[in-house]
Amino acid sequence: MPRTRCYRDGALTGEDFPIDEVSDHLKDPTALVWVDLCAPDLEELQLVANELGLHALAVEDAAQGRQRPKLDRYSGHDFLSAYSVCLDVDSGQLVTGEIHAFITPTALITVRRDDSFSLDAVLTRWDDQAELTKFGVGALLHGLLDVLVDGHFDAVESLDDQIEQLEDLLFDDRPHDRSVQRRSFELRKSLVQLRRVVLPMREVVNTLMRRDTGLVSDELLPYYQDVYDHVLRATEWTESLRDLVNTILETNLTIQGNRLNIITKKVTSWAAIIAVPTAITGFYGQNLPYPGFGHQSGFLASTFLIAILSGALYLTFKRKDWL
Structure with missing residues (x-):
């Protein structure tokens, strides 16, 4: 109305x-x-x-x-x-x-x-x-x-x-x-x-x-x-x-771009750390004689190298705020 x-x-x-x-x-x-x-x-x-x-x-x-x-x-x-x-x-x-x-x-x-x-x-x-x-x-x-x-x-x-x-x-x-x-x-x-x-x-x-x-x-x-x-x-x-x-x-x-850069940096850092044991175990996996071949000392040496190098890389990346 x-x-x-x-x-x-x-x-x-x-x-x-x-x-x-x-x-x-x-x-x-x-x-x-x-x-x-x-x-x-x-x-x-x-x-x-x-x-x-x-x-x-x-x-x-x-x-x-x-x-x-x-x-x-x-x-x-x-x-x-x-x-x-x-x-x-x-x-x-x-x-x-x-x-x-x-x-x-x-x-x-x-x-x-x-x-x-x-x-x-x-x-x-x-x-x-x-x-x-x-x-x-x-x-x-x-x-x-x-x-x-x-x-x-x-x-x-x-x-x-x-x-x-x-x-x-x-x-x-x-x-x-x-x-x-x-x-x-x-x-x-x-x-x-x-x-x-x-x-x-x-x-x-x-x-x-x-x-x-x-x-x-x-x-x-x-x-x-x-x-x-x-x-x-x-x-x-x-x-x-x-x-x-x-x-x-x-x-x-x-x-979003910054977050992607951080994620990429972290993934790359972890990939570098993982690459160390992969390289060492690959080296010790060769079918050729090397120091410690066929002995327990070879296993201990490879494990020691993996721990030391991976730890060193982790501390280095952490100090640079990559992780």
């Missing part, structure tokens, strides 16, 4: 009224209307478009979805595309929710593709900052953007925590090469996806703050500046985390 609200002079005066009554509320110049449509069909979306005179291209973008974060300007209204994000910690995947908004001087219409993004937090933000609604539709839009950007920031923070755990796993005494490699690629994929969502928001918020848009009054400008600051911080944090994941992948490969 569509959700609706009406504000007059900064006070909430109506809620959950039918969509076809939107135009009646907007006849009052002091009225400010919000309409939310979740997974609407084309007929329902067209009804709102007819009520508010929305541009056909903007309606088409909202119906088709899969838009990049942007702010398009049309005659009489603006069209916003944005995404909510949430990190699934177990799988490392980023769950996104697409949301569109038609912005007129007296109305805000949000269109969601599904229930992945709940508007309860937005409504709470509006109720907590009820004194701002008297400054127009910019106040409602600020509440929506503030919740979206806070979600971006929370996702970046969750990714940071996961990468820190990955670093601990990387330098664990027990090798976790496969786990580190798989988790690194999962987190890197989520970071690339998050970057596509967060990076364009700088342009969106910056455009809204321009005076020629007429959406943000002087009273609301500090609030939008705060949102813009959070967008910049989320963007910079995402970029640094992406570089950090690449560093972890490279470090993991380096550690």
Whole structure:
């Protein structure tokens, strides 16, 4: 069911009224209307478009979805595309929710593709900052953007925590090469996806703050500046985390190479030690007379040589940290 609200002079005066009554509320110049449509069909979306005179291209973008974060300007209204994000910690995947908004001087219409993004937090933000609604539709839009950007920031923070755990796993005494490699690629994929969502928001918020848009009054400008600051911080944090994941992948490969060198060095050292008794027993196994041939003294001499030479090699390799 569509959700609706009406504000007059900064006070909430109506809620959950039918969509076809939107135009009646907007006849009052002091009225400010919000309409939310979740997974609407084309007929329902067209009804709102007819009520508010929305541009056909903007309606088409909202119906088709899969838009990049942007702010398009049309005659009489603006069209916003944005995404909510949430990190699934177990799988490392980023769950996104697409949301569109038609912005007129007296109305805000949000269109969601599904229930992945709940508007309860937005409504709470509006109720907590009820004194701002008297400054127009910019106040409602600020509440929506503030919740979206806070979600971006929370996702970046969750990714940071996961990468820190990955670093601990990387330098664990027990090798976790496969786990580190798989988790690194999962987190890197989520970071690339998050970057596509967060990076364009700088342009969106910056455009809204321009005076020629007429959406943000002087009273609301500090609030939008705060949102813009959070967008910049989320963007910079995402970029640094992406570089950090690449560093972890490279470090993991380096550690694997070092571990392989150590194993090769140890195997070679043991092979050298084993080669000594093999050579001595092979020498004494010849069918030719030699000192001690056919006597117990020959056996004792060969055993003594094997023990002394093998021990000397072991101590030498151990001193050089090859074993």
